Amino acid sequence: MLVLxxxxxxxxxxxxxxxxxxxxxxxxxxxTTDLALRATKQAATAMSRSMAVTERHLW
Incomplete structure (x- = not known):
């Protein structure tokens, strides 16, 4: 990502x-812009899923 x-x-x-x-x-x-945006979108999606799993675990 940083290289892009x-x-x-x-x-x-x-x-x-x-x-x-x-x-x-x-x-x-x-x-390169498209690839950077896709990588950012995937990272945000992964973080969102991780947060949802953590939230479910805490409740």
Whole structure:
């Protein structure tokens, strides 16, 4: 996850420097963003399930 975010930052830094991004780089940025969002969603789902199990155990 951290590697994807660092890669996104590098691509966005290139964009900010005024060099622009090629269509391939834009597609790559979209892929890394999608993967990062999916990983975050899965982590949140796992945490939610874990909390539900813990709550059931306590009651």
């Amino acid at each position: 975010q660092a890669y996104q930052a590098d691509l966005l830094k290139d964009l900010d420097k005024g060099q622009g991004l090629s269509p391939d780089e834009v597609a790559e940025l979209r892929r």
